[in-house]
Amino acid sequence: MGFACAKFCMQFKVMVAGAAGGIGQPLSLLLKMDPLVSTLALYDLAPITPGVASDLSHMDTPAKVLGYKGPDELPSAIADSHVIVIPAGVPRKPGMTRDDLFNVNAGIVRDLTQCIAVHAPKAIICIITNPVNSMVPIASEVMKKNGVYDPNRILGVTTLDIVRSRCFVGEINGVDPRTVKIPVIGGHSGVTIIPVLSQCKPAPQIQEQNKIEVLTKRIQEAGTEVVKAKAGGGSATLSMGWSGAIFTHSVLRGLKGEENVVECAYVKSDLTDAKYFANPICFGKNGVAKNLGYGKLNAYEEKLLKIALPELKKNITKGEQFVKK
Ligand code: NAD
Numbered sequence: 504m505g506f507a508c509a510k511f512c513m514q515f516k517v518m519v520a521g522a523a524g525g526i527g528q529p530l531s532l533l534l535k536m537d538p539l540v541s542t543l544a545l546y547d548l549a550p551i552t553p554g555v556a557s558d559l560s561h562m563d564t565p566a567k568v569l570g571y572k573g574p575d576e577l578p579s580a581i582a583d584s585h586v587i588v589i590p591a592g593v594p595r596k597p598g599m600t601r602d603d604l605f606n607v608n609a610g611i612v613r614d615l616t617q618c619i620a621v622h623a624p625k626a627i628i629c630i631i632t633n634p635v636n637s638m639v640p641i642a643s644e645v646m647k648k649n650g651v652y653d654p655n656r657i658l659g660v661t662t663l664d665i666v667r668s669r670c671f672v673g674e675i676n677g678v679d680p681r682t683v684k685i686p687v688i689g690g691h692s693g694v695t696i697i698p699v700l701s702q703c704k705p706a707p708q709i710q711e712q713n714k715i716e717v718l719t720k721r722i723q724e725a726g727t728e729v730v731k732a733k734a735g736g737g738s739a740t741l742s743m744g745w746s747g748a749i750f751t752h753s754v755l756r757g758l759k760g761e762e763n764v765v766e767c768a769y770v771k772s773d774l775t776d777a778k779y780f781a782n783p784i785c786f787g788k789n790g791v792a793k794n795l796g797y798g799k800l801n802a803y804e805e806k807l808l809k810i811a812l813p814e815l816k817k818n819i820t821k822g823e824q825f826v827k828k
């Protein structure tokens with residue numbers, strides 16, 4: 504990301520739902536710095552929201568910042584958005600699983616998506632809210648109910664798993680983590696997070712299988728590592744703000760017509776018998792341009808996939824049923 508090309512780039516309206524929260528604020532800060540963003544609409548229920556918008560609006564970058572507070576202002580925040588990023592919802596406390604957040608967050612994502620279906624049905628929706636595995640099916644079912652479903656425009660954000668994998672492999676190999684390339688496939692919770700270390704470039708400098716398994720487990724449990732360290736104060740916010748900004752920038756590059764823009768994302772899928780699956784996706788002018796699949800897995804990764812699929816399918820069904828019932 505940088506400032507240089509702002510004047511010459513095609514630019515977009517990005518709306519953040521949950522903009523006053525732990526993720527929302529750093530994410531909005533980074534989006535205010537994104538040269539592809541011309542308007543940044545910040546929406547939240549919290550009374551601080553207009554203040555967050557006022558604060559960011561004083562930054563000397565071109566994006567115009569607008570604040571919207573409460574459901575009455577939601578339609579205006581949504582209208583004309585090209586991309587809508589959703590980190591609205593409650594985070595975990597120690598001892599909770601992401602699925603424990605379902606009861607509160609499902610209604611939040613359903614209601615936000617309902618408003619998007621009416622006021623910006625063509626927007627690309629990027630869902631950060633947990634459990635991502637269930638929230639993407641919820642948003643999809645809401646769009647279907649409204650007759651405006653486009654699977655290419657509903658994306659679950661799993662970028663933090665890739666960012667963490669790059670970071671941990673970078674540490675092991677003693678290289679800049681930004682030079683590490685690794686797909687993380689499946690979903691975004693515990694066993695559904697599958698780092699494909701056999702495809703990692705450069706290969707992690709660990710030969711023993713037990714060390715590969717320790718690294719895999721660390722990536723799968725990295726969210727819990729942060730939740731424990733924050734000791735009741737929430738989950739990852741800063742690294743997620745960073746990851747969300749990387750993801751949104753890639754979506755915008757695709758929208759602007761750039762080719763070969765690839766990020767892992769959790770999308771509608773027929774690669775496995777789970778209806779949604781995360782893996783490398785090429786973005787384009789309409790969101791998903793091409794699903795790139797996940798390539799060849801080694802025997803250990805195949806085993807991880809076998810373990811992940813029943814959990815993933817359960818999470819997906821739970822989301823679908825929530826909207827259908
Ligand atoms: P937070 O509590 O700090 O912030 C959430 C914000 O959402 C709050 O400002 C709250 O007012 C707002 N909100 C609640 N209901 C809303 C609604 N109906 N409309 C608009 N805003 C609403 O939480 P956080 O740490 O920012 O985490 C947010 C979510 O992101 C959690 O569900 C968390 O589990 C998830 N998360 C996902 C990832 C990922 O990799 N996908 C990473 C970290 C956190």
Ligand code: LMR
Binds near residue numbers: 594601691725726729
């Ligand atoms: C993460 O991976 O950090 C997020 O999904 C938040 C969490 O609850 O772990």
